[in-house]
Amino acid sequence: MMKAFMLKTGRSRTWEVILIIGMLTILNCGFSFAGWPLTFKATARTFAVILLLFFLYFLFWGGGVTNKQHFRYYVLTLAVLPFASVFYSHSEYGQPILDGIKGTLPSLLWLFYFVLHHYKVKEGSFLKAMLYIAIFILLVQVIQQFTYPHAWFGIRGEENLTADQELAENRNGIWRFNIGLNGIFTAVCLFYFWCKLRRSMTVYYPVIIALMLLSIYLTLTRQLMFSALLTLFLSFFMGRRKMKVWPLLIGVVTIVALYFYWDVLFGYFQKQTSIDSRKDYIRFLSANYYWTETFSSVKAAILGHGSAVSGSLLSLKTELEEEYRFYVSDVGFIGMMWVYGVIYVIVCYALLIHVSVKYRHHIPLYVSLLIIFTTIPSVMIFPMISPIQYVMWSFLLYICDVHINRSKRLRLIRLLLRKRNLML
Numbered sequence: 001m002m003k004a005f006m007l008k009t010g011r012s013r014t015w016e017v018i019l020i021i022g023m024l025t026i027l028n029c030g031f032s033f034a035g036w037p038l039t040f041k042a043t044a045r046t047f048a049v050i051l052l053l054f055f056l057y058f059l060f061w062g063g064g065v066t067n068k069q070h071f072r073y074y075v076l077t078l079a080v081l082p083f084a085s086v087f088y089s090h091s092e093y094g095q096p097i098l099d100g101i102k103g104t105l106p107s108l109l110w111l112f113y114f115v116l117h118h119y120k121v122k123e124g125s126f127l128k129a130m131l132y133i134a135i136f137i138l139l140v141q142v143i144q145q146f147t148y149p150h151a152w153f154g155i156r157g158e159e160n161l162t163a164d165q166e167l168a169e170n171r172n173g174i175w176r177f178n179i180g181l182n183g184i185f186t187a188v189c190l191f192y193f194w195c196k197l198r199r200s201m202t203v204y205y206p207v208i209i210a211l212m213l214l215s216i217y218l219t220l221t222r223q224l225m226f227s228a229l230l231t232l233f234l235s236f237f238m239g240r241r242k243m244k245v246w247p248l249l250i251g252v253v254t255i256v257a258l259y260f261y262w263d264v265l266f267g268y269f270q271k272q273t274s275i276d277s278r279k280d281y282i283r284f285l286s287a288n289y290y291w292t293e294t295f296s297s298v299k300a301a302i303l304g305h306g307s308a309v310s311g312s313l314l315s316l317k318t319e320l321e322e323e324y325r326f327y328v329s330d331v332g333f334i335g336m337m338w339v340y341g342v343i344y345v346i347v348c349y350a351l352l353i354h355v356s357v358k359y360r361h362h363i364p365l366y367v368s369l370l371i372i373f374t375t376i377p378s379v380m381i382f383p384m385i386s387p388i389q390y391v392m393w394s395f396l397l398y399i400c401d402v403h404i405n406r407s408k409r410l411r412l413i414r415l416l417l418r419k420r421n422l423m424l
Helices: 002-009 014-027 040-061 072-093 097-119 123-147 184-199 204-218 222-235 245-260 262-276 282-294 298-303 311-322 332-340 342-358 365-375 387-423
Strands: 169-171 174-176
Touching: 014 040, 014 123, 014 387, 040 097, 040 387, 072 097, 072 298, 072 311, 072 332, 072 342, 072 387, 097 387, 123 174, 123 184, 123 204, 123 387, 184 204, 184 222, 184 365, 184 387, 204 222, 222 365, 282 298, 282 332, 298 342, 332 342, 342 365, 365 387
Parallel strands: none
Antiparallel strands: 169 174
């Protein structure tokens, strides 16, 4: 059993798995545990300062930035560029410079990319940690369906509830718990094991894939469901290796099942989509507002409005959320442009294109699928908006580097062997 498990996730180190799970648990506030004592903002800022100290140490005494870190300039740009918004929030809204810096500190979590390179973390450790986290999230999603209103993870704070709100939202007769940040942990496992299934058939693979799809369904987020199914469909046309018959059969069975149970599974979401398509749909109004304000001036478009911590900027953010239900996180890249500027969003998309196009033959297929999965709904759910996502992308970019560097070494070895054979 353990031998088969090792084959599924690759070589790993137990202490790395424990550290990764521990770090992500702390950053996620115990995966949205109701009794978690630390606030998310304070935790993210503390991690950011620690990472900055690590990075400065690596820069001056630990070998510095190297050409083996193929995405180093993108990462540094995404870590530092948001601090430009501090000047706009100060000049236009009077937010103190120190408050602006404090609010922007979490962007430094991108520097985790360099920590991973320094300590050479195993890809298998990351994947195993993702699997444990994804299974935990699924168990919570399922168990709390039966224990609600006794729930401990992913619920709203009682102090923030309005008269007509419950601890969790009910959609399609199912309780929705906000755990796991838009299914990114689950998606890693889904696409990794899907890629394993493409090459060989093991009884564990279809089971894990089915569980991960169930977890994504239980997020009750239409964009994620659609993106996951579309990405799996597109995967049939990707990759250099010939696909086995098993994934095709499973795909056919899945399509047939969806056809017969579509109304049961997605009836609510179809009705909701019809309702949401009306002109007064709040997301459209929100997107229009943030788009207009982003391009209200050249300075606003380039610098962004910044992270709201105090003063009139915080008052504006509170008013937009509480009075109008305008949330930056609901309008994808448009909201991100409003916060950190147009250039920041362009760099994010440029990074995804650079990874998936230039290095498409060197990076793992599951990473390419993750890029597609996160890009498809980016109009409403931006893939790089949260500190936790910064850490996750640091892992994924580091893993890409490992594969790219390995591919280059193998190519060099082949050239040397070819020259040796010619000389003989």
